[in-house]
Amino acid sequence: MQSLFDPTSYQEILSRLEQLQSDSARQWGTMDASQMLWHCQGPLKISLGELKPDKPNVFMRAMFSLFKSSLYNDKPWKPGLPTSKEFVATEAKDFESEKESLAKLIEGFHAKRDTGSLPPHPMFGDFTMPQWGQMQYKHLDHHFRQFGV
Template sequence: MKSIFNTEAYQEILSRIDQLSESSERQWGKMQVGQMLHHCQYPLKIGLGRHNPKNKPSLMLKVMGKFFKKSLYNDKPWKQNLPTAKSFKVEDDKDFTAEKEILLGLIRDFHQEKDKKEWDPHPAFGSFTPEQWGQMQYKHLDHHLRQFGV
C-alpha cells in the first residue's frame, strides 16, 4: 500500500491535486470539488492533533470500527458512495482556491512527520502504527481524487 510518507506517493498526490480545477466534476457522490478538498483536511488534522471531532464516536462505531479498521490502510480501494461520518460531512459551499491551499499545506505538514515514532490514537479507531497512518492518509486522498477523475 502506498503511503503519504513515501516521497513518490506524496509527490503523486500533490500532482493529482494540482490537476483539479473549480470546474472538476465528481464521478460519484454529492460533494462539489471545494467541499471535497475541505473534507479531506479532517483526517490529516486528526493525525496532526489539530482537530478533535465534536461528536465523539459512539460505542457502536468503536465496536464496528474494529471490523473494518484494516480497510483503512490495506491495498483494496474503497467502494464508491460509502457513507461519510457525520462530523466529516461538508454541506456548505467552499472556496476552491482557499481549500486547495489549506489541504496542500496539511499534506506537506503530514509528510514532514514521516520519521515520527509515536502517534496519538485515532478518536474512533484507536492506535495505528506510523506506517498505517501514512497508508490511511494516502488511501483517503486517493479515494477522493479518483472521485474527481484525477
C-alpha cells in the same frame, strides 16, 4: 500499499491535487470539488492532533474495529461510502483556499514521517506510522479518483 509518508507517493498526491480544477466533475457522490477539498482536511487534522472529534460510544467503537484494517489495506475504497457527520460538507467552499489548506496539511503530515508516532484516532484507536501513511494516501486517492485526477 502506497503511503503519504513515501516521497514518491507524496509527490504524486501533490501533483494530482494540482491537476484538480474547481469545475472538475465528480464521478460519484454529492460533493463538488471545493467541498471535497474541505472534507479531505479533516482526517489529516485528526492525525496531526489539530482536530479532536468526540469519541464514539463503546458500541460504535466495536463496530469501527470490524473494518479498521480496510482503512489501510491495498484495496481501493468503493464509491459512495458513508462518512462521519463532522466531515460532511453542507455549504459552499472556496476552491483556492481549500486547495491551499489541503496542500499545507499534506505537507505537514508528510513532515511527520520520522516522528515515530501520531495521536490515537478518536474512532479507530492506535495506528502504526505505516498504517497512518497508508490510510491518508488511500483517503486522498479515493477522493482524487472521485474527481478524475
